[in-house]
Amino acid sequence: MSLPCFKPLASTLIGQKLPLHKPSSIHHDDKPSLTKLYPSRRRVARMPINMALTTTDEQGITRRIGNHHPNLWDHDFLQSLPKSYDAPCYGERAEKVIKEIKGMFNALHLNSSSADDLYKRLSMVDDVERLGIDRHFQTEIKAALDYVYRYWDDMNGIGCGRESPCADLNTTALGFRILRLHRYGVSSGMLLQFKDNDGQFLCSNTLSNEELRSILNLYRASLIAFPKEQDLDDAKAFSTKYLKQVLPNINNTNISKEIKYNLEYGWHTNVPRLEARTYIDIYGDAKTTNNIYNSKLLELAKLDFNMIQSIQQRELQIVSRWWKESGLDKLEFARHRHVEFYFSAAGVCIDPKYSTFRIGFAKMCTFLTCLDDIYDTYGTLDELKLFTQAIKRWDLAFMEALPEFMKVAFKAFDEGVRSMAQEAEKTQERDKLNYARKAWEICIDSFMVEATWIATGYIPSLEEYLENGKVSFGYRVVTLQPLLSLDVPINDDIIKEIDYPSKFNDLLCLTLRLRGDTKTFKAEVDRGELASGIACYLKDNPRSTEEDALEYLNSLIDEKLKELNWEYLKPDNVPIISKYHKYALSKGIQLLYKERDGISVSDIQTKKLITKAMIEPVPI
Template sequence: MGCYQAEDVTFRPLAHFPPDIWGEHFVTFTPEDNMKMEIYAKEIEPLKEDLRKKLFIMNDSVDLGRKLSFIDAVERLGVSYHFESEIEDMLNKIFKEFAANNFDIDYDLYNTACQFRIFRQHGHKMPCDVFNKFTNSDGKFKESLRNDIKAIVSLYEAAHLRVYGEPILDEAFAFATDVLQSSAPYSELARHALKQVLHFGIQRVESRLFISFYEEDETRHETLLKLAKIDFNRVQLLYRKELSQVLRWWHVLDFKTKLPYARQRSVECHFWSIAMYYEPQHSHARMLLVKVLLVISILDDTYDAYGTFEELELLTEAFERWDLNAMEQFPKEYMKLVFQFVYNIYNGFAKEMTELGKPYAAKFAKDREEQARGHVASGVECYMKDYNMSREEVVQIFNKMVEDAWKELNEEFLIKSRPGDDDLPKAVLKRVLNLARVVDALYKVIDGYTYSAKLIKGDIISTYTQPIPL
């Protein structure tokens, strides 16, 4: 029975969210699917060993540019997690060689920008003055570069790894953006770069796309391509297995009936967890995160799109007490359902984390996911009102804030000569980066979480249900 009551005539700020678009689509995971996943896992092992030997040989014999190009392909194909230590060792050695030569390497714009991006992605602060040779005396990039769209895309991607105090990269970004916008009507490469920056992209979505590009590359490495395809299909099945478990659990809760005001987005929440932890070995983290995301979603809709001020005050007080007995004072059934759901999720989370030797994790998560609040105007609307500005002016200001925030995040990834005690481990920073990426991908155009049919439906389908032909 739903939580609505016939006599309830209270005004509520209902948002009338779009319904779930998936239904029973991902619920089934068969024994045949499981068997296929195991077969893929066995096929991957000899391919990994072949490539591991190649990486070892490349350490000593191949020129630096080819090494970096191979590493870039491994990473963009989504299989770098198999070779993390080998890749880090190679990059450390290559960076030292570049530094020993004062980074004075005779490469064209395409390769210089690619190498800059790769080093920055791994925390090596390759100096931005490697781009000086591509500029005129006035600091502007040479107009003759405009005709090489592939190189301009490479420059555009590299410019997104800039930090504060790098005006040449700000100029590179402006120059590349102008060229790509002019080229977009006749260049698919330019259109895709403008639509989705590699540094901001969701890894599995970008890997799926890059596999099709790499397949057409005349310089492709066949063993690497085969590994990427089989590994994508194996991990895709793992994601589907996880998602089927999430959906069965969610259907038992029956919030579609009991909390009809709330968004039903369990598929989107699991997709979000993939964006944060795409590597297959992080299955447990994904399964925990998807539940946390669903808690946030239910709370967000309860506070913003259903509860009255008086009801939400009671609910907030109950969360602060963290006591099931607090439910006795709730006047509405939906409040009991929401409180019980959040309470059970976090207590289960605490139990699991304690068993894993991390009892502090659940308390940290509970103290922080999301501050209780009433229905409020958006940040843009508040800024417009406070400063008497138009929406267009405020959006420009907010875009600049986002740009600066990315510079700060990029700076955090650069290896410090003397890391302080307060520096976060790179593994943690990587998840922060992935969170920024998923927010960019889901919210830069519209609210892609709420209106997933308009923005990420295709990405979800390709991630979960479209294996790559072998």
């Protein structure tokens, strides 16, 4: 079935005073220089540095440091992971169960009652997706959704069955969410019929399972909103308030677990791997084992989770060995978060054949973080100027005059970029090394801009800050080469749709920069990094408070995420695998910033998530 056309949706910034969508000052053919970008730059006195966050090296140079905690994942521990589900017998059992479930999917077409045929199909699709096993049933999922879409009405939604006399909120909300995420053209206008004359959503407040599940699915649907979809904004406000109010009074513990999970993780921080691990527990408790379909789904979900975990443990061992061999483990001032970065990729990309993608992303993020720590804290301004020149020449010979820590960082970085280019050439059948280097050079230039801000104590306007910050966050460079390693050719026209200068890439980088700033700005001030989204907003709005700035940035994030949803889900000529993985990786990063800076401080919640997803198998 060809994808139906969406109607283009305009987007605006709520309360926006700044023209954030003017053409970027930083692009491929015009690298930024401070005098060119900011000719009227005002010099201000250097702000005092927190001396508790400095160290003196062997040459007597005082350097700023981040006081980051060390690597949490012992190399020997990772090498000892048992990979318990490597044996062929598990794969053979899984293949047998997959065939049985495919038969159950197909049986729906032969023995489907018109009373609930639509809901049954949607429920099956929802189950396999939340259990993390949907990649095995892509043909069956498409057939089920094509069937449901034939009966979809943008004005009225759908009932439980194709012959239902009236629409059902639970089926309609579930159908809207799943169909939209699979790029079927569905409108949110059908929600009007579930409101009263005052525009309020109707509910009985009975706390029945049916009522609770309807409101939960309404909430889940409301998260997949495009700009200017007021009905979905209303649905989100109503369902959020309703679910939070009734949660303490729910007797069904399984529904309450579902509600808690969805309220906590929403959509943009809900990574498939953690959802699968959580839903396996809920599904195992909630579904009766007398139902052969439910028991088969649960068996496959557990087997699949543990087999994938064994693959991920093997890849973790590779990443840890690489990290030690690269010498980056000796740079004590830098954040050592290679495991956390691998988790971000493995949480959203579980297909066994994409090992290079996951490992490559972990390496690129490790390089980015190390370079960021050099530019933001440890390097002096004079060293950074020489370091920037040396990197942009891509020649180790130009590193001789620099400190040892810069030599170690650049050597590992240069080798890593070259290695990923070789991997990409296998699938793209052409050399993209220079393209990747160009992207890194632009990122390094943005680092240098921020290093100069730090050295001079300069706080830019919010517009100026975000134009540079979208680049310096580094999301473009850490995703570019891993995406090129996927098993699908990506021509230059498609690269422009997922990379620079696409709006898709711009929104990904902007939302991540804004999200990061709302969680890191206090720690950055302690390190002497004064320019952040919060500080720049306060400079632009002197009478505002820190709370005002946070409210503004969070509102801006919400609006930009809606625009991002559209850019991700709109029909275009981009291979869905490339667009999905770039979008999904952002969810892995958003997860780390959900409550705090889970990259800089990963010894609490982040470690628990990694242990749950990649260390501890599901009991079978």
